[in-house]
Amino acid sequence: MRTHHAWRLCLHTRRPRFQVPASAVASWQQEFPSGCDRPPAVERLPGTAYLLGMSETYDSLERQPLHHRIHYHYDVTRCDVIGDVHGCYDELAELFVRLGHEDLLAPDVPSAPPGRMPRVVFVGDIVDRGNRIVEALSLVHRLCVRGHALTVLGNHDDRFVRWLRGRPVEIQHGLGETVEQFEAIEPALRERWRDELLEFMGLLPWSVHLDGGRLIVAHAAWHAELHNERSGDRLRAYTMYGPTTGQQTPEGYPERIDWAPHFLGPELVVFGHQVYDAPYWHDYAIGIDTGCVFGGALTALRYPSMEIVSVPSRGARWLRRGGRADYRG
Numbered sequence: 217m218r219t220h221h222a223w224r225l226c227l228h229t230r231r232p233r234f235q236v237p238a239s240a241v242a243s244w245q246q247e248f249p250s251g252c253d254r255p256p257a258v259e260r261l262p263g264t265a266y267l268l269g270m271s272e273t274y275d276s277l278e279r280q281p282l283h284h285r286i287h288y289h290y291d292v293t294r295c296d297v298i299g300d301v302h303g304c305y306d307e308l309a310e311l312f313v314r315l316g317h318e319d320l321l322a323p324d325v326p327s328a329p330p331g332r333m334p335r336v337v338f339v340g341d342i343v344d345r346g347n348r349i350v351e352a353l354s355l356v357h358r359l360c361v362r363g364h365a366l367t368v369l370g371n372h373d374d375r376f377v378r379w380l381r382g383r384p385v386e387i388q389h390g391l392g393e394t395v396e397q398f399e400a401i402e403p404a405l406r407e408r409w410r411d412e413l414l415e416f417m418g419l420l421p422w423s424v425h426l427d428g429g430r431l432i433v434a435h436a437a438w439h440a441e442l443h444n445e446r447s448g449d450r451l452r453a454y455t456m457y458g459p460t461t462g463q464q465t466p467e468g469y470p471e472r473i474d475w476a477p478h479f480l481g482p483e484l485v486v487f488g489h490q491v492y493d494a495p496y497w498h499d500y501a502i503g504i505d506t507g508c509v510f511g512g513a514l515t516a517l518r519y520p521s522m523e524i525v526s527v528p529s530r531g532a533r534w535l536r537r538g539g540r541a542d543y544r545g
């Protein structure tokens with residue numbers, strides 16, 4: 217049976233004077249993935265441009281040009297950016313209370329009223345390794361869909377999406393925890409949620425650009441030249457995994473380049489992915505993954521006040537050298 221999924225890709229801002237350049241829209245249409253039944257329609261409104269179309273599978277979304285994975289939310293001027301959650305729902309809930317977002321924890325939280333901006337931005341890696349992955353992902357999903365939060369796609373989230381699609385994925389680096397907890401959901405509910413998650417996660421951006429472009433949130437890294445990067449593969453690799461030397465560490469991981477001290481802006485980039493003992497603070501780049509799932513802390517950066525709010529981990533669920541930790545939370 218051929219199934220078709222409607223997709224909508226957008227470049228948008230709620231700033232009424234911002235017009236998406238017609239040339240950008242035209243290049244989207246030209247570059248658009250083969251496998252589409254017909255060229256996507258364009259809806260170009262003040263402040264927003266949408267490409268509307270149908271594709272046979274989600275696969276074609278992976279070959280989409282870069283602009284579809286950069287999301288612009290220029291009018292978000294105030295938000296709390298939260299580091300890698302990795303299924304640490306308890307600390308996330310505590311952090312929300314500390315930040316004054318306890319209202320967002322209600323399962324029946326209403327959608328944000330028109331014009332209200334998202335308050336919370338996640339750096340991605342919601343899943344894997346932790347003990348309450350389903351609750352964490354469910355919260356993030358609900359808040360994003362209802363307009364209270366934004367998230368970029370982390371490398372762990374990306375692998376989970378591949379697993380959801382039935383692609384071959386090695387069950388390692390804590391994906392086993394996600395799969396186990398996902399499969400424990402009551403089947404009818406699980407299958408419904410799987411479809412919703414594919415719809416939601418299949419279109420998550422690799423970077424979001426906020427506050428008139430002054431703030432960029434990406435999972436692992438950003439680079440000035442990415443604004444003009446034409447290759448979706450390169451954009452995806454850089455934002456999701458960060459720069460590497462091409463060499464391997466003795467443990468067999470790609471050797472990472474410490475890009476943050478050398479990034480010269482002008483935007484502020486807030487990222488996760490690389491675990492630090494404390495926020496990794498530079499002039500134009502701040503790493504906020506303080507390793508909650510490894511026994512560190514879950515950290516938020518309040519923007520624009522630049523205040524750090526951290527909740528200590530309730531215990532390591534995962535060992536830094538790999539493997540499940542003996543957690544009794």
Ligand code: MN
Binds near residue numbers: 370488
């Ligand atoms: Mn991570």
